[in-house]
Amino acid sequence: MKVQFDEKADAVYVRLDDSPIVASDEVHSGIVLDFNGANQVVGIEILRVSGHVPVASLKQIQFVVA
Secondary structure, eight states: OEEEEETTTTEEEEEOOOSOOOEEEEEETTEEEEEOTTSOEEEEEEESGGGTSOHHHHTTOOOOOO
């Protein structure tokens, strides 16, 4: 899994695996899901993220395994 924060684009992208993206769907305003050929979610993009999350929090992303 890869998480990318692009401050200039004001977006966060979470890539769940490396399979090719064949389709994308904006499921909610500013939330885009990317799908592979098996219709599995392989990427999640959050646009205008600074309106939802403090930018300082995005610079300190933590990965927690439960």
